[in-house]
Amino acid sequence: MPDSLRPREKALNMGFESLSDSELLALILRNGISGCSSIELANQILTGCNGITGLLSMSLEQIMSLKGIKLAKATQILASVELVRRLNYSRMLESDVINNPRHLINWLQKTYGNRDQEYFIAVFLDTRYRVKGYKEIFIGTDQMIKIQAREIFNEALKRKSNRMIIAHNHPSQVADPSNADCEMTQALILAGQLMNIPVIDHIIISYDSYYSFREKGRI
Numbered sequence: 001m002p003d004s005l006r007p008r009e010k011a012l013n014m015g016f017e018s019l020s021d022s023e024l025l026a027l028i029l030r031n032g033i034s035g036c037s038s039i040e041l042a043n044q045i046l047t048g049c050n051g052i053t054g055l056l057s058m059s060l061e062q063i064m065s066l067k068g069i070k071l072a073k074a075t076q077i078l079a080s081v082e083l084v085r086r087l088n089y090s091r092m093l094e095s096d097v098i099n100n101p102r103h104l105i106n107w108l109q110k111t112y113g114n115r116d117q118e119y120f121i122a123v124f125l126d127t128r129y130r131v132k133g134y135k136e137i138f139i140g141t142d143q144m145i146k147i148q149a150r151e152i153f154n155e156a157l158k159r160k161s162n163r164m165i166i167a168h169n170h171p172s173q174v175a176d177p178s179n180a181d182c183e184m185t186q187a188l189i190l191a192g193q194l195m196n197i198p199v200i201d202h203i204i205i206s207y208d209s210y211y212s213f214r215e216k217g218r219i
Contacts, residue, residue, distance in 0.1 A: 007026045010023065021046060021052045025046065025052070029042060029077075030076075048066040054114065057114040060074055088103065088106050092107045095130070098129040101201075101203075101212070105210050108210070109207055109208070113207035114207045118168055120136070120138045121135070121168065122167075126161070127162050132159055135155050157195075161197060164192070166202045169205050173206040173208075201214035
């Protein structure tokens with residue numbers, strides 16, 4: 001490969017945004033394996049995990065099951081994925097997640113949008129609508145997720161939260177709410193009114209889409 005087309009040189013000459021997914025991953029891997037360049041290896045990895053979004057939901061064992069990936073390269077990949085998650089979380093902490101919800105939605109999508117089980121998350125806010133913390137309340141299946149209001153509001157009280165946003169993912173990648181989602185939302189809104197800790201949104205996410213009850217005028 002001509003030097004000008006190697007990922008590092010291309011990034012320096014044309015900017016990192018000019019690199020393809022496989023070229024970016026090749027930079028992280030640094031080198032290939034016998035008979036396979038870093039770009040070829042990156043392409044094999046992306047094929048094995050169904051594209052770059054698939055990396056977000058893969059475990060160490062799953063990545064190491066891909067051809068040519070041993071512990072060192074697997075940990076490099078997972079470290080990069082974790083940096084993306086932490087960057088999104090840091091941006092979320094700095095923003096008003098009601099008037100500027102994009103950072104919260106990005107973090108939810110990158111963290112939970114590609115998982116194959118339902119995760120129910122409570123996001124706790126202060127009086128300025130900034131995030132004080134979050135907690136995974138339940139992990140369910142793609143058909144049922146069990147929610148208990150008592151645990152959610154006890155956690156909010158522990159954190160001295162004034163209000164909260166609830167969220168969960170749909171492994172089907174269809175973010176539209178089910179009848180059960182709507183019933184659950186109404187039950188938690190009523191509980192929040194009784195506890196004086198209002199639920200101000202319920203966000204359902206997939207990897208690349210979302211549904212906000214607040215944006216739809218349903219809260």
